[in-house]
Amino acid sequence: MTGFDTFVVVDWSAAKGVRTPGKDAIWVGITRSGRDEAPRHFPTRRDAESWLADFLRAEIAAGRRTLVGFDFPFGYPEGFARAVCGSADPLALWDWLAERITDDARGVNNRFDVASAINRMFPGIGPFWGKPQEEGYPDIPYRGTHRDGHGMAEKRACDRAAGASSSVWQLFFNPTVGSQALMGLPMLSRLRRIDGVAAWPFEDWDEARAVLVEIWPGLIEPAIKAAGDGIRDAHQVRLLARALSRLPAEELRGMMQVQVQAPEEGWILGAGHGERLTALAASPLRPPPLSNDCFALPPGVDWTPVDDALALLRDRLRPVTGIKTVEVARADGRILAEAALARRANPPGANAAVDGYGFAHAATGEGPQTLPLVDGRAAAGAPFRGTVPEGHAIRILTGALLPGGVDTVVLEEDTRSDGAAVAFNGPVKRGANTRRAGEDVAAGDEALPVGHLLRAPDLALLSAVGLAEVPVRERLRVGVLSTGDELAAPGSTDDPGRTYDANRPMLLAMAARWGHSAVDLGHVADDRTALRDRLDGAAADVILTSGGASAGDEDHVSALLRETGSLTAWRIALKPGRPLALGMWDGKPVFGLPGNPVAAFVCALIFARPALAVMAGGPWPEPLAMQVPAGFTKRKKPGRREYLRARLRDGRAEVFASEGSGRISGLSWADGLVELPDGAVTVTEGDPVRFLPYAGFGLG
Missing domain, CATH: 3.30.420 (Nucleotidyltransferase; domain 5)
Incomplete structure (x- = not known):
């Protein structure tokens, strides 16, 4: 095997x-x-x-x-097992110890008594040493230097090979390897x-x-x-x-x-x-890279409907990030790498939901009730250690564990008490004003699923069920690269022939809003060698480029991906943003977004956002959508799905005055998109339309 x-x-x-x-x-x-x-x-x-x-x-x-x-x-130096149990078989020694070592539910054990008995089997003093008090256990020397003549080697051959400095004979003072073995070998005997x-x-x-x-x-x-x-x-x-x-x-x-x-x-x-x-x-745990053909379209596909394109991405992508363990207090915004299982129940024990008086329901009935009070009280963090006799009551505060004999609590405002007894009107419902152990989450239950994006309330839940650390996905490193000779840094030139780079700050901000690590890969002119060098040096898990994704002479992103044999030019039936170049570069997915900012924005929302979420280790997110009345009229031809810049006003969806994809101001004017279906449609004012708010894309 x-x-x-x-x-x-x-x-x-x-x-x-x-x-x-x-x-x-x-x-x-x-x-x-x-x-x-x-x-x-x-x-x-x-x-x-x-x-x-x-x-x-x-x-x-x-x-x-x-x-x-x-x-x-798992064993002792040669000769020890035979001297103790008459056999050189270490498993016989395990069984011998299992018959003699005791360990109760509170962790109280007799290891020093057993070690004393073993030391008496050997000549001289030892071999076990170390104890809590110098005057106790006379057969065990307080210090290792007090031993003499016991005949056992200090270390095993494997201790010397591993360079371990601790001794199996040491029972007290760190490291207590000897005590660990005495308490562990009986357990191994049973396992x-x-x-x-x-x-x-x-x-x-x-x-x-x-x-x-x-x-x-x-x-x-x-x-x-x-x-x-x-x-x-x-x-x-x-x-x-x-x-x-x-x-x-x-x-x-x-x-x-x-x-x-x-x-x-x-x-x-x-x-x-x-x-x-x-x-x-x-080294961080990392999955294998995506294959070079993961974006390949089925044979015969020319124009790809939006839903088909999304389905292909959803089916072929998987997490590409590593896994690390972090403290719960530092896990906000991270993605769970595995389901979080409750270490203990929440609440961990049955407790009082109010300040009042607790008692056994069986001792009460209808009409006026008077119960004598036991001495003491139960409070959160200070439980009552005794049992409340039937027919008696106890003062109990919110959050206190229910003492033995208590299954019901009456609200303080519904009682009168002179300190010796409590009076209230019955009947009181059995279990009133109490919380059951585990009524929120039971021990061992799934508190949160794998892929869950942790938020502040989740940290409270994880802490409540006893998790101090959780395994999470490392943040997806999303590299953003702009290409093209025509681009310039904002404000760097007044040349009307140059276009300020609007896509890179927009895409970097979007990646950061989605919880990823946004990596600025800068701007590369239309130089294939320079672009190759920039891609080779990209410290990213996935790369978003804008521009250069079509089939023209200066579309170098497409050309380089074609060289790797991984390029798939997705001609997607949507407006704006038809060209989407997808491929792999040195094991990293590359999303070649359109150069037009409006088209790049829409393609990033519709395609990049869910794809990045899956690669980061989360579930595929569907956009938040709502049906609202249209505050516009529109006649749309069949063939492409359209996304209109829109905003809600007085409960209606208004759309931007111009559908021109060069009007970047419309992105700022809007607070969402209106999605029109693939087929022909005529929209008149008041018709229901599908509105996708920016907030539903994580951009609120």
């Missing part, structure tokens, strides 16, 4: 207690089918193990082969019992559906440092999962077929390959 579909990296923790997202917590990074997923945090080891077991079973059932890496030693799971390199892993491996994030330390702000552990699991997923299948297989000198010690996957993994982790 070759290759893996899903890569999981687990940053384990031996810390005591329930951990909030941060350091010394458990983080899991996932890259599935080539896509990075947002790192997941787990408050306890029990939570993490339960999730991992369910995840492995689900991936196996779905037919996806999974590699799961853990950042703690490997799932049908289809094998532990590398101790078992036959080649045909396994899921393989457990030992990893060390220190192998990609430069990439982790370069990740910048945020939670280090979250960065390292995400980046190492990404790096492993990008290894060609045969290269990864070669790493896994390493000959281990001391088999019982295990091996760190990737030991000796740190530079290679770092390079793979550091």
Whole structure:
């Protein structure tokens, strides 16, 4: 069996207690089918193990082969397993530890007791060392220098090969690798019992559906440092999962077929390959380029109706941007690279919707009600820890978790209280003035879909369901280039033979309004060599050009695209803006827009906007349209769809006095377009027409 579909990296923790997202917590990074997923945090080891077991079973059932890496030693220096459990088999040692290590739901465990018992099996002092208090656990020395005569090597062969400085014997003081192993190996003992799971390199892993491996994030330390702000552990699991997923299948297989000198010690996957993994982790994830013939028209097509042209673009385009993980607080305006799944419910627990008094509904009825109050109260962030007996009530404030025994809240304004009891009139509806746990979003549900453009309200939702970071698409770099000898910079000359470049500032502003990174590629005269050089050096994912897109002597954009074999001259049946040259340059899509500003504007709205949205990783956006009465008359011939510059006044669509495509002032005069259909139509005042506001194109 070759290759893996899903890569999981687990940053384990031996810390005591329930951990909030941060350091010394458990983080899991996932890259599935080539896509990075947002790192997941787990408050306890029990939570993490339960999730991992369910995840492995689900991936196996779905037919996806999974590699799961853990950042703690899978084995000990040679001779340790036999001394402890009577067998050199490291898996027997895993089982031995699983029978003895305890770990409750609050993260309280007995690892120091087990380590004490193991140390008593060895001569001298050690090998385990490090503890919270110097006077506790007398069989464990406080410092590593206090050990002597235990007979165990300090490091395994793979630790030396990887350059790892930490020791498997260290139980306390950072890094607590020894404690991580004591708390992690029992978990591995249970996970490997799932049908289809094998532990590398101790078992036959080649045909396994899921393989457990030992990893060390220190192998990609430069990439982790370069990740910048945020939670280090979250960065390292995400980046190492990404790096492993990008290894060609045969290269990864070669790493896994390493000959281990001391088999019982295990091996760190990737030991000796740190530079290679770092390079793979550091580079942004990018999809393959579009093919050169992605814009090719079907045979026999001459004039292309607008709807057919849009359908071709929609079917043939896909995202061309990379993926990165960003903090939710910095994600405004970004496009989700994958569905955002709720880490926890919102609200996380049943709570009060008002200030008032809570009680069990079963203890109340119709007419006047009087219930004695328990001592204490429930407030947001300060829950009542006890249970409210039936027939009693408790003072409760808005947002407070409902204590045990409470399922209904009566509004404070509907009560009277002397501090010892509360009186109100019944009946009160069961569950009144309460919010159910997860009534907004349940844990594990999709909070937002892949491709969603994040806005301020979305950041509130993501934060509420526990997501500190999300994977997003890198901003699409839209290069804008003007061509033609006749163009000059605005205000640079008074020569009437020169035209000021109006398209470039307009198109750059449109790209920026749509949330992309607008890249000014400047102006190139009618010089094919200069144009080729400018295209070659374009730091962009897609290029919009204006001018030079037809078939004339000076139409160099079309000529260069023809040289690459990718040019498709779309003669689109619309007015204004019939010629649209589409092609590929060095893997980058090129949209050759008309040189006329009005035609360039319309073509950018109708064709470039949805195409750029898809290439940026979002869904295909349909323009906002509304039916409004016409405030004009017009007779239109069949054959082309027409877009008239228009604005709404008194609920009617007025159109610009002139349809001349050279009248740029009409674009500023208008606040939208009236779209007239492909066929013949006669419009009289009051007839319904289709109005497309600029705001619906993201230009409001």
